[in-house]
Amino acid sequence: MKTETLRRKLVSAATTIGGILWLRSSRRRRRRDARLHRSFTEVLLHVLSAGDAATERHSRRVAELTGVLAAEAGLGQKKRRTLRIASLLHDMGKVDEEFYDIVHGRAALDREERARIEHHPYRTAHLLAPLEWAHPGLTRIVASHHERWDGRGYPQGLHGEEIPEAARMIALADAFDAMTQRRVYRDGGAVGEAIREICTGAGEQFDPTLVDLLRSPGVRRKWIAVARKGRVEEMEAEAQAAESG
Numbered sequence: 001m002k003t004e005t006l007r008r009k010l011v012s013a014a015t016t017i018g019g020i021l022w023l024r025s026s027r028r029r030r031r032r033d034a035r036l037h038r039s040f041t042e043v044l045l046h047v048l049s050a051g052d053a054a055t056e057r058h059s060r061r062v063a064e065l066t067g068v069l070a071a072e073a074g075l076g077q078k079k080r081r082t083l084r085i086a087s088l089l090h091d092m093g094k095v096d097e098e099f100y101d102i103v104h105g106r107a108a109l110d111r112e113e114r115a116r117i118e119h120h121p122y123r124t125a126h127l128l129a130p131l132e133w134a135h136p137g138l139t140r141i142v143a144s145h146h147e148r149w150d151g152r153g154y155p156q157g158l159h160g161e162e163i164p165e166a167a168r169m170i171a172l173a174d175a176f177d178a179m180t181q182r183r184v185y186r187d188g189g190a191v192g193e194a195i196r197e198i199c200t201g202a203g204e205q206f207d208p209t210l211v212d213l214l215r216s217p218g219v220r221r222k223w224i225a226v227a228r229k230g231r232v233e234e235m236e237a238e239a240q241a242a243e244s245g
């Protein structure tokens with residue numbers, strides 16, 4: 001009897017220890033996978049930066065801005081991870097040779113160039129397709145980041161909730177960054193002006209529910225901080241470019 005009790009205790013202890021070891025190794029594996037994923041995203045951003053450093057800086061800011069929106073909207077961890085990857089890489093398609101002269105040109109785009117650049121969301125989706133298994137929905141999100149709530153966006157002219165929520169968030173952050181950084185040399189109220197313009201575009205260009213999130217003082221404060229930091233980065237990049245002739 002004593003031997004049987006001892007055997008049971010040993011089996012139970014072995015099962016517990018085995019379970020702990022399995023949990024530890026699977027946790028370690030998950031951490032390693034997550035780290036590998038982050039490193040891989042960084043590699044892609046370096047590739048993007050080599051071709052177009054301004055787009056890389058812009059993409060990092062967009063990821064910060066959408067991260068603030070996602071936290072305020074209470075998005076789950078999995079959706080937030082996909083949103084972050086999509087935000088960081090949404091313009092990856094612009095590295096394609098097809099867009100080189102447009103991305104690096106200084107003159108305003110003509111009709112043909114505008115039509116051509118409107119293909120870059122598809123190009124991004126194509127480049128990121130191998131990641132779809134790890135982030136279901138990623139290709140649809142990046143393919144839709146220039147769609148508008150009222151259906152007048154591109155490339156497909158999707159309407160309202162036909163557009164994935166993450167793509168609607170990227171569209172909002174993308175527009176805010178473009179507005180605030182385009183006015184890099186204008187002082188004062190440009191950030192406030194950008195938020196006002198976005199509020200005006202609620203229900204037309206932008207998802208009104210997401211625009212509502214900007215009414216939260218916490219969200220506003222964080223977005224303004226990203227815009228300010230971005231201005232410093234852009235001025236530094238400008239100064240560096242001037243120095244290297």
Ligand SMILES: [Fe+2]
Binds near residue numbers: 090091145
């Ligand atoms: Fe884009």
